[in-house]
Amino acid sequence: MPARCTLTVHEEHAARPGLVDFVENVYAEVAGVPAELGMPALDLAVVLTGDVTASIRQRGERDFQPERLGGTVAGKTLPLSRDYGRTVIVLGTGPADADLEGGGFDPLMLVHVLGHELGHAFLGRLRAAAGTLPIPAQRTRTPEEAAAVLAYHVADEYRCDLFSNFLLTSMLSLPVDEMSGRRRPLHLGDVFEDGYRTAFAGVLDSVHPGWPDLIRSYRHREIGLEDMFGRLVRETEATLILVAHADAVEQAAGHDPLLVGHATHPGVRNVLAPAWNPLRAVLDSTPPIPPLAVLADVDRAVQECGQHVAEVWASLGVRGHLTEDDELYLAVTGPSGTSR
Secondary structure (H helix, E strand, C coil): CCCCEEEEEEEECCECCCCHHHHHHHHHCCCCHHHHHCCCCEEEEEEEECCHHHHHHCCCCCCCCCEECCEECCEEEEECCCCCCEEEEEEECCECCCCCCCCCCCHHHHHHHHHHHHHHHHHHHHHHHHCCCCCCCCCCCCHHHHHHHHHHHHHHHHHHHHHHHHHHHHHCECCCCCCCCCCCECCHHHHHCCHHHHHHHHHHHHHCCHHHHHHHHHHCCCCCHHHHHHHHHHHHHHHHHHHHHHHHHHHHCCCCCHHHHHCCCHHHHHHHHHHHHHHHHHHHCCCCCCCHHHHHHHHHHHHHHHHHHHHHHHHCCEEEEECCCCCEEEEECCCCCCCC
């Protein structure tokens, strides 16, 4: 029996009006996907808002900040139940008085963000059914445990961008090319052009020498151990998510992988490539949203890719293990295998 997936849409915080039908029509393009994936029933709400931050905070994430490496949050998927059976997607539209012609509202970006967040909602519901939802940590995670969860998050950003690309290419196409007389489907590269590529180039030095310098600052007693490790984990995740977004755009446009163009930079050669390339290999060998029948196996492969992230941290000098009292012990040494 097909999965029962219901959709409701409403507006708040002076959202740009007239977009309820737009969202419903976009969703109609993928309404059959949940059943194809073997996904259990889902009650999905889309909230169109003129204030993304306010809408997310009032739904429980009181400390939410919209700034991200490479941009700001335009949408977010929030499970209302642990199993994602009830889920809300907060979707920023800009304010009600945004000028369509003046750049205040971009319908292509709205389609992309909706497609991306639908990917998160579908993945969360499938993962709950597959039994592979990460369990909230009861103690500080070891580097290997933190890296496994990090790999999940990074993988999902790449997957959801490619699901958005599927939606874009199925719905939209560019005008007829005068030379060929043909039209081609619009893809994610047309939406972002070189935006992510440029943002990535701008953060490379924060990876190297930035991360070795961060660890060195601990060794010089300029920062505490927990603060250093927490910052290393956060910056690794943020940077790899930026790589995932940028590489999804490159893949959708038919270009070489992002890191190929920066292969000689030590931040790529010694840090990002060893962490990202194995994960992308898994993702490129599986559907953007794997069906329920295979999701557990795919998720295990993604988790195993976390070991490559932990190995990168170890190469920078950060290792850890649990003591007999089930507490985290971190050891920091000089970096190995890297060159400034």
